[in-house]
Amino acid sequence: MGGMDVEGGIARKLWHKFRSESVFVNYTPFFVCLAAGNLNADAFLHYLSQDVHLLNAFANAYKLAEECADDEEDKKAIRKLRKHVKDKLKSHDSRVREWGFELPEESTSTNATAKYTDFLLATATGRIEGEKVPGKIATPFEKTKVAAYTLGAIAPCMRLFAFINKEIQALLDPNDSSHIYKKWIDHYCSQNFEAYAFRIEELLDTLSISLTGEELDVIEKLYHQSMRLEVDFFSSQPIIQEAVVPLSRMLDPAAGGQLTIFCDFDLTCTAFDSSAILAELAIITMQKAEPDGPETQLAQMSLADLRSTWDALSTQYTEEFEQCVESITPTETVKSFSYEGLCEALQQFADFEKKANSRVVQSGVLKGLNQEDIKRAGQSLILQDGCKWFFNKIMKVENPTAAVHILSYCWCGDLIRSAFSSGDLKALNVHSNELACEESITTGEITKKLESPMEKLQAFNNILNSRGNDCQHLTVYIGGSVGDLLCLLEADIGIVMGSSPSLRRLGEQFGVSFVPLFSGLVVKQREVVEVGSSTWKKLSGTLYTVSSWDEIHAFILGS
Structure with missing residues (x-):
């Protein structure tokens, strides 16, 4: 597969590479309040109204990707993915009511939503930065490439959703019926949703098989950009309640908060x-200072001494550290x-650290x-x-x-x-x-x-x-x-x-x-x-x- 090892496929590789972005979604006020079960209902409904714009963009992107795919099996797979989104849009109102919410009237896209939907549609029409593929005159292969790019832009959203909701579900009491968002969370943790996310990733892997290393790099950039847009989408959800994140916002600079x-x-x-870095530096310094000629043997001996002294100091520290922690840890x-008991125990730890430092000074290794x-x-x-x-x-x-x-x-x-x-x-x-x-x-x-x-x-x-x-x-x-x-x-x-x-x-x-x-x-x-x-x-x-x-x-x- 071009310049990338196929084991696990490109979708899995990219998820692992950019998974850290999921942390920034997880820690948004939106998801922390949602996990706590006290996200303001208006904030949730606003999110749902924006989600409709995203779903429509996914459906359109799939339609364009299907037109670009040249293999009948691939076309069929994309069609199924699009049908899933269209069915979801049709049942959106009834499902939201089942979750206990009433969808607001048609809404306009926020700036963050518009950026995301514009990105999806630009990708699906081949308008990719530095990689323009004119739709009408493109060769079948170039069009297939656009289908792969489109799946690369869609895949992270679904994987991210499945991942974050599982993180939240793990914190919930399965018997607690008072959590108003539990049904919504359960839906995104269901086997059906996991299977849907997996089908997108599987198709991305299939469409990427014949791509060059350069083209795989384009998919990587699109995947990462999609993750960043997802972070922006959730970070910009308006929250009209006190939230414990981000911490810096809890302090009022005008009131002298610091x-x-x-x-x-x-x-x-x-x-x-x-200490390991300084040891390495001491050894390199000693190697540089080795003189040429008859005294070389003596210099090598002192270098060997330096190495063995560092090793001995390091081994002694590790052994005595373990013994010290063991001796100050109560059995029960x-x-x-x-806190008082811990302070008392750590007094002995202080003696150990000071003795270890004295040994280092006496050895002359520094x-x-x-x-x-x-x-x-x-x-x-x-x-x-x-x-x-x-x-x-x-x-x-x-x-x-x-x-x-x-x-x-x-x-x-x-x-x-x-x-x-x-x-x-x-x-x-x-x-x-x-x-x-x-x-x-x-x-x-x-x-x-x-x-x-x-x-x-x-x-x-x-x-x-x-x-x-x-x-x-x-x-x-x-x-x-x-x-x-x-x-x-x-x-x-x-x-x-x-x-x-x-x-x-x-x-x-x-x-x-x-x-x-x-x-x-x-x-x-x-x-x-x-x-x-x-x-x-x-x-x-x-x-x-x-x-x-x-x-x-x-x-x-x-x-």
Whole structure:
């Protein structure tokens, strides 16, 4: 199949590649309120009225795709898909009434709906940017290509719908009849709808078989564009009620509202621990310094020593870390959240971290590194997907109410600063240890500032105290290791990135609850109706888990 491996087909590959976009749809006020069962009925009816415009566009796009297909089997398959949409349009009124809603009179398309429908029809008539295929004089093959392009523009919408509704259905009590949108959700989670989404993907795979790598690239662009238009469509649905997303909108800048985001660095922003990066840098520096001639053997010995010292330090740290966590974890889970107990346990953890750092200094492995090399290593550091994008967005001038602080055990603040040295990220505040230097070369000493959970918490509190108390503040802490536990719990919202088993086990033994962020937001949204408002409270004992930076971005900033 052109330039793409056929295993799983192009439709599956593209869904996996762009699936992260689904997070931005899932976390819209529309879907969070809908999942909570308290989406305003007018907002839902407005959505349904716009959905009619989309369904008509799908039906028209299928009609044009059928005319373009040159194989009778393909034509028949497209005809069936079109019939499904036409039947849905016919039964739309009765089905909506069955769900308990009355459809509004004919409506005009909103800007986001019009952009989506225009895109579908432009694709189906061959008017694709950089890929114009004149309908009347096109060869049969060129027309077949347009049919494939059209299916590429339609497929993500159906897969996205099936996926998001399954995510929501998993949060609902099957016996709860009070959820007014349950029938609607169930419809999109049905085997019939799943089969419909699958048939579209199957046909896209079939129509793509004879395409070149370049043409498959066009399908990829169309698929992605369709996902983005879907995000815009749901983000722009008017919501006339208080919603817990996006978080930044809950703060009123005019009333002095401020959002302060705190974030760990190693394994939260990065995929690797920064000590491993500094170890690699030390070894490269040593290799470069090897002299030629008779002393080479001696230089190789010292390089071998350096490698084995790093390995020994790393192994000892890992073993003692496990032993320490084991020794401070109570054998029995406490009956309710015990912050005091956790603080006491983590005092011992502080001693372990300080001893480990002292061993590194005594070993001399951090001696002789060039500051410029460290900065270059930081600049080439690959951060987790979506991390830089999120920080870039939040540091933009349009978010003057947000402040960002990185709190890290990293031995070298320069490494962090250079990792965030591009664009608006220079304004990030970095709080970490530093490598002592003489004339730009490290001495092997660490200027120790943050070595324990308590010191992290102290830095966290110092920053908050320096802001004053005369305005509405909201704090978010993003972290992923045991050293972050106290800050995670002290913040209004603690978000756990990744899945550190030691953090989870220790937290659970002291009564901490770990809740997936999306389901936590749905519960919060229910509170808005039940209590009249939703407030975030520090030391609640609940932490929210995420698997990507896209979730954090969608929750805090929206799309």
